[in-house]
Amino acid sequence: MDEALLRSLTPAVLGILVRRGADFAAAEDAVQDALVEAVRVWPEDPPRDPKGWLVTVAWRRFLDATRAETARRRREDLVDAEPEQGLAPDTDDTLQLYFLCAHPSLTPPSAVALTLRAVGGLTTRQIAQAYLVPEATMAQRISRAKKTVGDVRFDQPGDVATVLRVLYLVFNEGYSGDVDLAAEAIRLTRQLAAAIDHPEVAGLLALMLLHHARRASRTTAGGRLVPLAEQDRGRWDTALIAEGVEILQAALAQDRLGEFQAQAAIAALHADAPVAEETDWVQIVEWYDELLALTDSPVVRLNRAVAVGEADGPRAGLKALAELDETLPRYSAVAAYLHERDGDRRTAAKLYAEAAGKASNLAEREYLTRQAARLNN
CATH class of the missing domain: 1.25.40 (Serine Threonine Protein Phosphatase 5, Tetratricopeptide repeat)
Structure with a gap:
């Protein structure tokens, strides 16, 4: 079972259901049901069009859960107009889902939980384990979040800065339980970067990659914290560093500096030093001055x-x-x-x-x- 594929398809499938007229909360529940069904069925009978299969099953689950006769007939007419097992529509609503899940009316913990569930495709249990809270507590948090954004128009403009803050919160949680939240945040930010050409999205992705490259050296085998100056730089992931620097340089070339680009520039200077003593602290101070001008x-x-x-x-x-x-x-x-x-x-x-x-x-x-x-x- 390709769990990564399921997670990558989740936002597109959810977006299609919402576009068809399903309210967000019911659509998200139906998509989760479809994901569970895929885990059960696909190993023995993989579909030709995974996205189309998920759309079909999720839509049927949504219709089954909708008992109001008028609404059910209207939605069935919509789905009958499309081939059930044909290729799913190409419309990608991923970006709007990011905006919806990071809506300003949500608290940061609720926005994080809803993003991981609706965009990331994680189960409530996985999210609860990652944040070390009871599953029932996380279920209530997600349910309240879905109700909060239930009446928000799906095509309403969103705030990229809010989305980025939510993703950065996810990244900083690191690793807990069976879900690597740092890796999940990087995956979601890559997905966002593919959906929108924005220098701050690229800046955040670069920052995550540069920080993640040092992960193996941050603690000892016994779990003790190792400060940056004492880390074994031979254990840093040079491929991630190179990718982060390349992404950052492309973002800076757009000449629209933002706080994540400035933070990434500082991280890149640390990564560039072969030993701690050769760190270019003068230039780092200059980047902090740029960052202060942006954020104070x-x-x-x-x-x-x-x-x-x-x-x-x-x-x-x-x-x-x-x-x-x-x-x-x-x-x-x-x-x-x-x-x-x-x-x-x-x-x-x-x-x-x-x-x-x-x-x-x-x-x-x-x-x-x-x-x-x-x-x-």
Whole structure:
């Protein structure tokens, strides 16, 4: 069974049902039923036209679930006008599905869940396992999301920036359960890039590829966090890096700079350095300045302070850091690093311990605790 094929066909099949007049929630349920049926039937009897087969089965499931006689007759007339096992229509509604699933009326967690289900083709159980929540909880979240967007017109213009933020949220979840969300986010972003020529879509795809290329070196075999400067660069995926850089260069050539392109440029400079000591920190600071002009984000300012500390020395980094709010996530960890580089081991140890207490995940907390212990010893 080609699960990747099923997932890739999901948005097109769902789009066809919605175009035929099915409401989004009912259409999405019917498509999920068709996917389950495909898993059962295809290994023994593969269809000539997989997409057409899914459309036919999903449409029948939708009609079976629709009991209002007038609506059922109208929809049956529509489906009778098309050959059931012939080639499915070429209309690709994937882009509109992205916009619908990332609708501004949805909360980020709901938008992520609906995108993974409706566009990604994942089951509710898979999504629940990936986010470490009960299946019933995820089912309720998806159901509420479908009701929220139920009355949104399918041809209504969408916001690319919102779609990209949702995909970036998926990517940053990484790996959990039996679903690799980072790989899934890359697959969906590739799909989006094929549907729309937009430099920020390309920028996000490049950023994902460049970050994903370092995945194997980010932790030890025992699960310990390995910071960028200490990673074994021989384990970085050079093919992914090359692809990411090529995509980024094509996006930058359009001269419509956005935040994901700027972030990808920073990641590319890290990837370009054969060893950490040869990182072009001066150029990285310049890209952070570009990123600040686009976003004015406190998190970007925090990361820029680290880059300034590398480019111009720890005192300069601490000066940049002093302008920021101390309650920012990772502020204490950055301050600890810069104080250690400046030779103030006692202050650095205290700040590492403080940062460990605020860490959001176990691997980061363990790493920061080890740093504090190292300096105290």
